[in-house]
Amino acid sequence: MDGMTTSLVGLARFGRHASAVCVRSVTPPWSVADVAHHTWLLATRCALPVVAVVFPAGMVIALQGLLVFEAFGAERLLSSLVSVAVFRELSPVLASVLVAAQGGSAFAAELGAMKIREELDATAVMAVDPVRVHVVPRFLAALIATPMLHLVGCMAGVCGAWLVAVGFKGQTDGVFWANLWGLSRPVDLFGSLLKTVVFGALIGLIATYKGVQASGGAAGVGRAVNDTVVVAITSFIVANYFLTSALFGALR
């Protein structure tokens, strides 16, 4: 019962944090320079990990897909499957996992360290709203950078699949590219972009919440980072199911 109460209180606190951040995100004054700075930082930090994870994932899809399609003599459908899998599901999820692991945990670490060193309190004492100055730019950066990284992931995944299918397994180059859009439509890409915007927002909110709530010295910062990654990944994978049902269920 006690644990239940604690988690309900935590949820309520998170709701208050989320509404505070959202209200400040849509009301002026905005600090465009800060948002751009954090977006750039997040995108450059995450781009390499996203490529390094989605590229081998694309390679694996091509490997397993070829095994299946060879059994039916339908190898030409490989790139159609790759595009569906990468655009709709793999790239949004894996890109968001890495944004949570790399960007979200960095946000939690930075804000947590600021909180422990009482820099957030110092900001408030100077009559500067710490949420507006430190939290909102990071939240907006996660919101903006995640879809961009998703697009990077899409390209990396398709290139990975191309490398295995054409490079290693000797499929014809033209067949690969001609069938790429066989099953997926531009709507799929827009749907998945919408998903990544939601995932990015979730990551931004959870990371900044865990950061500003950190307590208990260096160990507290470590705990905040740990919690951020776990909670963010779990919550957007749960959200993913409902978004997929809503988006692609309706689009079918």
Place this chain on the structure above:
Amino acid sequence: MNALATFGRFGWFVADVVAASLRHPLPWRRTIEEAWRIGVRSLPILVTISFFVGTNLALQGYAAFAPMGGQALLGMFVALAGVRELAPIMVAAMVAAKAGTEMASQIAVMRIREQIDALEVMAVDPLWFLITPRALGIVLVLPALTVVSIFTVIASSALVAVVQLGEPGVPFLQRVWATTSGLDLLVCSVKAAAFGTLICLVSCYFGYTSKPGPAGVGSATNAAVVVSAVACAILNYFISELAYG
């Protein structure tokens, strides 16, 4: 250049850990403790993640195959994509996020509080005392977690296939059964053990070499999860290529 130097230092670290583990008797009690902690703590989160990965797999497979009239292939798709590829890599990602970050931050905190130096002063080998049990524990427990994850993925995708998509349940499960084999479970367990070793060593390395202060612990934890996720994704391709390619 910097990355290359880190890679080299990581290699030395691994060699040191292996040497330390061989030099001393194996710490069985601590190993069981760590295995229990990693396994029990990661289990709820792992089941949640696997459940929703399975539901999405069924939805997306259906969306891809239904236009061609290939709904019957859904079971095969779930078995191939879910059991062979997604389950091990999702387990690895979650264990990296949960247990890996925990190891990194614990060891980093010990480092900056000079507890690791204190161990050395007491003539206890810190690598053997802190890292060997964690590495052995994760290798023991991760294959079991992967099997749990595989069954969760199959169950949740069957649930979505039957309840949400209105597919017949028995042929679906028969397809899954026909496509998977004992070899798949074996490969998944090997993958899980390999990912576990990698996650543990990478996370412990970043924790062990943490910079002082809260910011140092934060960035060590951060680096641990990203590097181990990337390393697992790359290793996954090579194991798949060897096993199925």
